[in-house]
Amino acid sequence: MQQHDGPLSRLRRGHEELVLDLLRRHGPLSRAELGARCGLSRTTLYDIVGALVGNGAVVASVPDAERRRRGRPVERLALNPGAGQAIGIDLARRAVHVAAVNVAHEVVGSASRPHGPDLDLAGRIALAERMVGELAGDSLRLAALSAIGVGVVGPVTPSADGAADRERIAELLGKRFGVPVLVDNNTRLAALAESVWGTAxxxxxxxxxxxxxxxxxxxxxxxxxxxxxxxxxxxxxxxxxxxxxxxxxxxxxxxxxxxxxxxxxxxxxxxxxxxxxxxxxxxxxxxxxxxxxxxxxxxxxxxxxxxxxxxxxxxxxxxxxxxxxxxxxxxxxxxxxxxxxxxxxxxxxxxxxxxxxxxLGEVGAALGGIALVLHRSPLLSRYPSHASQEGQGDGPGHDDA
The missing domain is CATH 3.30.420.40 (ATPase, nucleotide binding domain)
Structure with missing residues (x-):
């Protein structure tokens, strides 16, 4: 999942995030109401809104005829919860945690399951696949899946062992779900999640x-x-x-x-x-x-x-x-x-x-994996660009949660 991370791209992402955040907090808004709250110029706002509507992140609607007042109906903009979903997985040493978030950044499902400390990587990935499948039976639409972010134990560095594990995780999960897979250390992802959705x-x-x-x-x-x-x-x-x-x-x-x-x-x-x-x-x-x-x-x-x-x-x-x-x-x-x-x-x-x-409890690192996938948060503005590509991600040190 290639990201172009120049200054103009970051500025645009910031404008998109501002609009999406306003719609998350206030619900459906007209363009005029958005403009009053976001402070962007009319031209910039209409460009950003047009792009968000075009890629399906935002939907536009007008009131039903019986609810309209006189005059031209005012189009209202809202987040499209069904536009896409991302999965986060934490392959912890003694448990697997899974979470799913839609394009509105709403958590649509989560699950945790403990396992023995001797369960190998292949076994933990298989367990994660079953949990995602069970989650899909309730609220997750796999057809809308856009990417998976995975938290792992220990350093995620360019060393041969670390790269091999990363590639294996990306290969197995990518083959199973057919989407990009980003891998990073689970404690860093938990920190990211607490700063995006949690107490910080x-x-x-x-x-x-x-x-x-x-x-x-x-x-x-x-x-x-x-x-x-x-x-x-x-x-x-x-x-x-x-x-x-x-x-x-x-x-x-x-x-x-x-x-x-x-x-x-x-x-x-x-x-x-x-x-x-x-x-x-x-x-x-x-x-x-x-x-x-x-x-x-x-x-x-x-x-x-x-x-x-x-x-x-x-x-x-x-x-x-x-x-x-x-x-x-x-x-x-x-x-x-x-x-x-x-x-x-x-x-x-x-x-x-x-x-x-x-x-955020046990699913914190899984939610952090989703934040990494979405790559919209300003918290990731200085994150290395290679960390946003399939199977690539450098992470901090040891934690065997």
Whole structure:
């Protein structure tokens, strides 16, 4: 799916997004009403509207005869929900998440299904295909499908292994559905989704942290998704939290992931005498104030807050978003995070950083895949052009959610 990303093309996409956003928020509008709200010149607006009507994103209609007043009927413009749909898939290590969005950016369906940690890539893709098929039986019209965005675990870099996995995913899903397939890291896509549809909508500088089986995240800097020089930004899980602490899979010791991931919290809970079967039991017990779950989550939260403070002092986000399975603990986790974050921030920054829970839950990365496919958001204005081509996408580092 080739994108021409010159200044004029970006400006035009911005104008199109402005018109589409007004129709999303206000419903059907006349051209005059659109003009009053968007501030575009009459010539530019009519050109943009003509293109959107021409490609089917917008439909024009006039009132029924019995509802018209005297004079010439006023044509009204509205989004065309059936003009096209995009699918997002998150091939996480222990679950597959699928979401579908129509051209109006409305979520028309979503589903999640856990699987064992040993399920290979082919098995996860097969599971995703079945889930899309089941979703199609309810609300998704595959005939209108335009593209698929896929989130994957770990770095999506130009290395031989990463490229091979990308090509395999694009080949298998592209062959099955007959549309372009874009692949990127799932935590970056979750950060993108929270900034497009979720709790950080409208914020220009966002730090997203996902506390799952791995710990990773994403950055929105000055209104654009940040990838780093080699697509490896967002490695928050490998900030040192406990100097000389437990060994980490990355080869270091004492990384945040060794004390604030699902596995680390479960191990700490059991070491403290807890008998929870899974992380959902631990977070539920912590919400109820039960020990040792509350103490274990509070300790993890303090490490998270201290690490976030270091990043915030360097990057200066206005919004910090916490997601992933551990976030289900609610205030039992976020309050210790908030306290440690506040303590570690420069005094001048303390009132300027807003800590928020993620809003999109398990399907966040799948929705981020859709945002990547739509490629309309200003958040992607400085995203590398090759990331918008079939099977191409550079992403940040490790997260095995």
């Amino acid at each position: 909508t409208g914020a220009q500088d966002v730090l997203y942290l996902r506390l799952s089986h791995g710990v990773g995240g994403g950055l929105v800097v000055d209104g654009a998704l940040h990838r780093g020089a080699h697509g490896l930004s967002g490695e928050f899980g490998h900030i040192t939290a406990v100097p000389g602490g437990p060994p980490c899979e990355c080869g270091g010791t004492g990384c945040l992931e060794t004390v604030a991931s699902v596995g680390a919290v479960l191990a700490a809970h059991r070491a403290a005498g807890g008998a929870a079967a899974d992380i959902a039991d631990v977070t539920a017990a912590a919400r109820a104030g039960e020990q040792p779950a509350a103490s274990v989550l509070a300790e993890a939260g303090r490490h998270v807050g201290a690490a976030l403070a270091a990043v915030c002092n360097a990057v200066g986000p206005g919004v910090v978003v916490i997601g992933g399975e551990l976030a289900a603990a609610g205030e039992a986790l976020t309050e210790p995070v908030r306290q440690a974050l506040t303590a570690g921030l420069m005094p001048v920054s303390r009132p300027l950083v807003d800590l928020r829970p993620a809003a």
